[in-house]
Amino acid sequence: MTKDRRYGNFSLLTSFGLLLLFLCQQVSLAAVHHQRISGSAGDVLEDNPVGRLKVFVYELPSKYNKKWLEKDPRCLTHMFAAEEFVHDFLLASPVRTMNPEEADWFYTPVYTTCDLTPNGLPLPFKSPRMMRSAISYISTHWPFWNRTEGGDHFFVVPHDFGACFHYQEEKAIERGVLPLLKRSTLVQTFGQNHHVCLKEGSIVVPPYAPPEKMQSRFIPPSTPRSIFVYFRGLFYDVGNDPEGGYYARGARAAVWENFKDNPLFDISTQHPSTYYEDMQRAIFCLCPLGWAPWSPRLVEGVIFGCIPVIIADDIVLPFADAIPWEKIGVFVAEKDVPNLDKILSLISPEEVLEKQRLLANPAMKQAMLFSQPTLPGDAFHQILNGLARKLPHDPQIYLKPGQTVLNWTEGPAGDLKPW
Amino acid sequence: MKANGGVHRLPRARSKIQYGCNLEQVADGTLRSLTTPVSRLTVQSMLCFISLILGFQFTREATIFAGNLQHGTVSNTLSSFNFSANIRSGIRSNFAMQISQTLGNGSDVFGTLVRSILPPDPVVSELSKSKKPVVWQHEILVRPWPHPDPLEVMQAYGLISRIQLEQRQIHGIKDWKPIIAITPTFVRAFQALHLTALMHTLSLVPGPVTWIVIEAGGVTNETASLLTQAHVHRLLHLGFVDSITPGLEEQPLLETRLRIEGLRCVQEHKLEGIIVFADESNVHSLEFFNMVQEVNWFGVVSVGMLGHASFGEPMEYDIGALHEGKNEEQGSHQLSGTILRFEPQVQGPVCDSMGKLVGWHTFDGFHLEDRVFKVPDKSHEGRLEWAGFVLNARAVWEAGSDEPVWLDSWLNWTRSSGDKNLPDIRSILRDEKRVKLLGGCGHQVLLWWARMEAHANISYPSNWALDSPLEIVIPARSTPWTDMPKGRPSLPHLPTPSLLEAVTPAPTPSRRKGGNRVRGRDSKLKHSRHRQDPLKGKVTDDRRNPGSSRRS
Numbered sequence: 001m002t003k004d005r006r007y008g009n010f011s012l013l014t015s016f017g018l019l020l021l022f023l024c025q026q027v028s029l030a031a032v033h034h035q036r037i038s039g040s041a042g043d044v045l046e047d048n049p050v051g052r053l054k055v056f057v058y059e060l061p062s063k064y065n066k067k068w069l070e071k072d073p074r075c076l077t078h079m080f081a082a083e084e085f086v087h088d089f090l091l092a093s094p095v096r097t098m099n100p101e102e103a104d105w106f107y108t109p110v111y112t113t114c115d116l117t118p119n120g121l122p123l124p125f126k127s128p129r130m131m132r133s134a135i136s137y138i139s140t141h142w143p144f145w146n147r148t149e150g151g152d153h154f155f156v157v158p159h160d161f162g163a164c165f166h167y168q169e170e171k172a173i174e175r176g177v178l179p180l181l182k183r184s185t186l187v188q189t190f191g192q193n194h195h196v197c198l199k200e201g202s203i204v205v206p207p208y209a210p211p212e213k214m215q216s217r218f219i220p221p222s223t224p225r226s227i228f229v230y231f232r233g234l235f236y237d238v239g240n241d242p243e244g245g246y247y248a249r250g251a252r253a254a255v256w257e258n259f260k261d262n263p264l265f266d267i268s269t270q271h272p273s274t275y276y277e278d279m280q281r282a283i284f285c286l287c288p289l290g291w292a293p294w295s296p297r298l299v300e301g302v303i304f305g306c307i308p309v310i311i312a313d314d315i316v317l318p319f320a321d322a323i324p325w326e327k328i329g330v331f332v333a334e335k336d337v338p339n340l341d342k343i344l345s346l347i348s349p350e351e352v353l354e355k356q357r358l359l360a361n362p363a364m365k366q367a368m369l370f371s372q373p374t375l376p377g378d379a380f381h382q383i384l385n386g387l388a389r390k391l392p393h394d395p396q397i398y399l400k401p402g403q404t405v406l407n408w409t410e411g412p413a414g415d416l417k418p419w
Numbered sequence: 420m421k422a423n424g425g426v427h428r429l430p431r432a433r434s435k436i437q438y439g440c441n442l443e444q445v446a447d448g449t450l451r452s453l454t455t456p457v458s459r460l461t462v463q464s465m466l467c468f469i470s471l472i473l474g475f476q477f478t479r480e481a482t483i484f485a486g487n488l489q490h491g492t493v494s495n496t497l498s499s500f501n502f503s504a505n506i507r508s509g510i511r512s513n514f515a516m517q518i519s520q521t522l523g524n525g526s527d528v529f530g531t532l533v534r535s536i537l538p539p540d541p542v543v544s545e546l547s548k549s550k551k552p553v554v555w556q557h558e559i560l561v562r563p564w565p566h567p568d569p570l571e572v573m574q575a576y577g578l579i580s581r582i583q584l585e586q587r588q589i590h591g592i593k594d595w596k597p598i599i600a601i602t603p604t605f606v607r608a609f610q611a612l613h614l615t616a617l618m619h620t621l622s623l624v625p626g627p628v629t630w631i632v633i634e635a636g637g638v639t640n641e642t643a644s645l646l647t648q649a650h651v652h653r654l655l656h657l658g659f660v661d662s663i664t665p666g667l668e669e670q671p672l673l674e675t676r677l678r679i680e681g682l683r684c685v686q687e688h689k690l691e692g693i694i695v696f697a698d699e700s701n702v703h704s705l706e707f708f709n710m711v712q713e714v715n716w717f718g719v720v721s722v723g724m725l726g727h728a729s730f731g732e733p734m735e736y737d738i739g740a741l742h743e744g745k746n747e748e749q750g751s752h753q754l755s756g757t758i759l760r761f762e763p764q765v766q767g768p769v770c771d772s773m774g775k776l777v778g779w780h781t782f783d784g785f786h787l788e789d790r791v792f793k794v795p796d797k798s799h800e801g802r803l804e805w806a807g808f809v810l811n812a813r814a815v816w817e818a819g820s821d822e823p824v825w826l827d828s829w830l831n832w833t834r835s836s837g838d839k840n841l842p843d844i845r846s847i848l849r850d851e852k853r854v855k856l857l858g859g860c861g862h863q864v865l866l867w868w869a870r871m872e873a874h875a876n877i878s879y880p881s882n883w884a885l886d887s888p889l890e891i892v893i894p895a896r897s898t899p900w901t902d903m904p905k906g907r908p909s910l911p912h913l914p915t916p917s918l919l920e921a922v923t924p925a926p927t928p929s930r931r932k933g934g935n936r937v938r939g940r941d942s943k944l945k946h947s948r949h950r951q952d953p954l955k956g957k958v959t960d961d962r963r964n965p966g967s968s969r970r971s
Contacts, residue, residue, distance in 0.1 A: 169554050170554040173554070220590070221586070221589075221590045222586060222587070222590035222591055224583040224586055224587075225579070225582055225583065225586065226579065226583070228575050228578075228579060243556065244559060245556035245557050245558065245559060246554070246556055246557070249557045250556075250557040250558060250559040250560070253559045254559050254560045254561065257559060257561045257565060258560075258561055258562060258565040259565070261565075261566060261567070262566070262567040263567065263572065264567065264572060264575050283578070283579065283582060335560065337560060338560050338561065338562035338565070339562070341567065341568070341571050341575070342568070342571055344575070345571040345572075345574040345575040345578065346571075346574070347578070349577075349578050349581040349582065352578060352582060353581075353582065353585055356582070
C-alpha cells in the first residue's frame, strides 16, 4: 500500500516537474522569440541556410527557361526577374545537391513571366500551360514528383497574383491557384491575407530591383531629410480604369484628392531623374497598392532609409516571419487615407527615429536585394531560410505508391492544351 | 449602420425593410383604387413575388456579410457598400430611390463621403451569374475639407527638425571649430540687402560663429539696427574711422583695409577658430562652412565669380587648340571647326595630376578679365578675392607659430593711406605644406562672389524706414521701355474718350429698356467705360445708333 502511495507520489511529482519544465520552456521560448524580433530587425535574417537544407535543381529543356531569355533579355531587368536570378543562384549555391535522393527540396526552373509584350509587360496567358507541361515533364522523367505530388517541390511565381497566372484580380480569383501546384510551396511576390491566390505556406519575396542601379545613387547621409512624405506614381489609371474606383481600390485617388495641395506631401505622377536621390531626402515614402498590393517602392524605401507607409489592407509583406514590419513601417488602413496627414504628424519623434535606426540596419537592406554576386543575408538566402524553416517535411505529404491526389484535368479547358 | 438596421428584421413577405413600407403604401393606394377582388389578388401576388425576389437577394447579402464578419476582414465594410448599392439599384420607384439614398448615406460609417461613385448594377449581374463578383468599384474617400491643417503642419515640421538634428549628430561633423567671419561694410543703399542676407546665412550655420563687422566711417545706428537680429555666438561691430569712398573702383581698396583691421582685431582678442572672409554681397552655401572645417593652417577654396554683363558668354575655340590644358569644362557645342565653350568663371587653385598647386585661375570681377597665370609669375597678377582664402585664427596671433610678418606689413599698409597697391593675400601662403586645397583642389564651388551696388548718388530713406507716408513722388531716372508706344496704353477695341463723349448724349433717367442698362445722367460720364464693356456688347449698339442710346 505504502509502495503504491510512494509510486503515486513519485509519479505525481514527476508529472508536476515535467509540466513545470514544459511551461518554463514555453515561457523561455516566448521570451527568446520576443527578444529575437525586438533585436536588430530580427536575428533570423542572419541565419545561414547552408547545411540546413539541400535543393535539387531539375534540368529542364531550354524551351522552359533559356529560350525565353534569348528571345527577350528584358526578363533580367524587370521586376519579375527573381525567377531567373533564383535559378542562377541555386545552380551555383552550396545548398545544391546533384543527388536527388538526399534532397529536401526540388526546384523546377520554368520562367513563366518571361513572355513579354513589346512594352515589356508579361503576358500570363500561356503560363498555366507552360507550368503544366513542365510538371508533366518532371513527373515522367523523375520519380520525385509522384512521390509527393509536389509536396516537397517549390516554384518561383513572381507575377502579379502569383500562381493564379493573371494580371486582372477578378480573373485571377476565378482561376485560383493552378490546381497542380496545390501541394507545392510557392515563392511569390503577391501576398494578401484571405485571398485565393496566396496559398498556405507560401514564401513572400520582394519584387526584383536592380541592386547596382540603386546602390550607385547614394547621397551623403548627412544630407538633411527635408521632404515629409514622398510618392511618385499613378493615382488614376485612365487607360484601364476610366471611371475610377477600381484601381488601387480608390486609395491612390484618395491620396491625390486629399493631399494634392498639402506642402508636406511631395506627390506627383512625374517621374524625375532624381527619384532615388529624392527618396533619400524623404522621411516617409508612400507604398500604396496598385492593381496588386505589392510594389517595388517597399524595396526602394528600405534601401534608401525612407520609412514605408503601407496602404494596402491585409497585405502580407516579404519575409514577414523574419522581418518585423510593424516596427519598421507605418500601416495605414485604406479607409484612413483621408486622415493620413494627421496620422503621420502624430507619430512621436522617438518612434520615427527608432524606425530609421531599424531601417539603417544593413541586414535589413541586404535582405531586400537579389544581389549579384550573392552576399550573405540577401533575398536568396532569406528564401532558403524560409524553406529551411519548413523542414522537416510533414510525413503526410509522402503518398503511397499508386495514390494520387491531384486531378490533372482540373482547371479551365484552355489550360489543358499541351504546350 | 442604418443599413444593418434592416438586417434585424426578418424577411417576411409584407414588411421587409424600411423601403418595403413605401412600396406597401403605393400598393395600398393602388389596391384601394381597384374594385374587383381579382385585380386585387393579381396586384397582391405581383407584390408578393417582387418582395420574394428582393428578400432572397437581401438574405444572401446578409449571410455573406455575416460570413465576412466571421473572418473579420475589412472587406465587410465594402460588402456593406455593395449591400446598399444593391438596395439602390434594385428599386426602381422614385421615392424608394430617395429612401435608399438616405439609407446609403446613413450607412456611411465614415461620414465623409463627398464623391461617391455608383457601382454598376450588380442585381442584374447577380441574377445572371452564379458567382458573386468580388472585385467592385470602391468609393474614393475625400474628407470634407481636404486642405492642410496648420497645427498638423507645425507638428510635422517639428518632427522634421528633430530628425535633422539627429542626422547632424550622427553624420555631421564632430568637433566643430568656431567660425570667425570678417565682414567689411559701410552705409549705402544696398547695405541692407546684402547684410541681412549674410546675417541669415551666418545665423543658420550649425556651430558657433563670431562675426566681426568692420564699418567704414565709424559705428552707425543704421548698421547696428540691421545687426540686431543676428543669432550668432558673438558679434563684434567695429568702426574704422576713415572716409568712405563709395565708388566701385575704390571699393576693393576700402574693403581690404577693413579686412586687415578685422585681422588685427582677431590678434588683439586672441580669438580661436577659422577665419573666413565673408563679404556682405557674397553668397555662401551652408556646406561651405562644413568644408572649411578641414583647415589646419591655411586653406584655399574656389569662388564662383558672378560677373556683370558678360558672364556666361561662350568663347570660340579651334578644335585643334583644345587638346591642351583646360581641366574644367561645363558644356560645349559642336560648331563646324570651332567649339563654343562656356568657361567657368571661377577663381581658384589649379592643380596638377599629383594634386599640387601649380597656379591660379582668376577672374577679376571688377575689371571683367579672365586670366590664368602660374605661381612664380608675379608680373601678370590678377587680383585674387580674399574670400577664397581661409585661415586658422592661431596663425594670426599665436606667438611662435609662423610669425605673421605679413600681417605687420599689411597693418603698415593700412596706416599709410596713400598706397594704391593692394597687399597680396598670397603672401601668407609661403609655406606650401601648410596650405590645404579644400573641396578637391577647388572642384567644389560653394561660395559665389557677386557685386551688385546701386548708383552712388542714389537717395534712399535712412534705415529703409518711412516715418511718414509718401507725399512727393520724384520720378526715378529710368530708361523707357523700348517696345511700348508712348502715351497711355489703350485697348484697340475701345473707343478713345473723345469719341465717347460725342457718341453718347445724356439719356433720360426714367427710361430703362431691358438690356440697356443705362444709369442716370450723372453717372453717364463716370460709368462710360462700363457702358463700353465689350463683354456686354454695347459697343456695337452704339455704333449702330450713334445718335441715341435708346434701342428701337
